[in-house]
């Protein structure tokens with residue numbers, strides 16, 4: 001699916017290509033994952049996730065991967081494992097389009113679930129803007145890292161069949 005988006009910095013229209021991802025995208029997904037998250041997955045873990053049936057949706061701008069969402073089906077539930085957009089391409093609706101593609105793809109599932117760091121207010125506002133509801137908290141879910149203290153996870157749900165939860 002091709003969409004146009006206006007660049008925040010240059011004001012130019014960008015041609016964005018949204019589609020289901022595959023093994024050929026993994027190198028770029030791995031690279032974006034490393035730039036965005038402190039706890040990056042290994043390339044092997046990324047590859048294995050697709051081999052065991054995780055779903056990937058990607059957004060490319062020209063030769064550059066600018067966003068992706070990776071999820072796992074667990075019976076009638078979908079767990080969002082990762083979603084990220086390149087810092088240069090945020091607030092252009094890319095994550096919203098990717099997550100909506102996933103939700104449409106899982107229209108028959110009971111619930112789309114995810115957890116987010118309590119300190120990640122941007123992501124929480126993002127999920128709320130798509131109709132996700134806060135349904136709980138897991139105290140100290142995230143282990144401490146060299147740069148981050150242990151942290152609670154906030155749980156969010158979205159029920160595709162009722163477009164809410």
Ligand SMILES: CC(C)(COP(=O)(O)OP(=O)(O)OC[C@H]1O[C@@H](n2cnc3c(N)ncnc32)[C@H](O)[C@@H]1OP(=O)(O)O)[C@@H](O)C(=O)NCCC(=O)NCCS
Nearest residue numbers: 083084085090091092093094095096116122123125126129
């Ligand atoms: C969270 C993230 C995926 C959002 O991606 P994005 O493409 O910039 O989001 P969108 O442009 O689709 O935003 C849709 C709506 O979400 C909300 N939103 C997104 N980012 C926001 C922010 N920083 N602050 C407040 N609201 C925000 C807004 O309502 C926005 O609509 P608007 O721009 O018209 O106001 C992106 O900031 C990111 O990659 N963050 C780092 C990785 C991460 O935290 N992932 C989630 C881990 S659980």
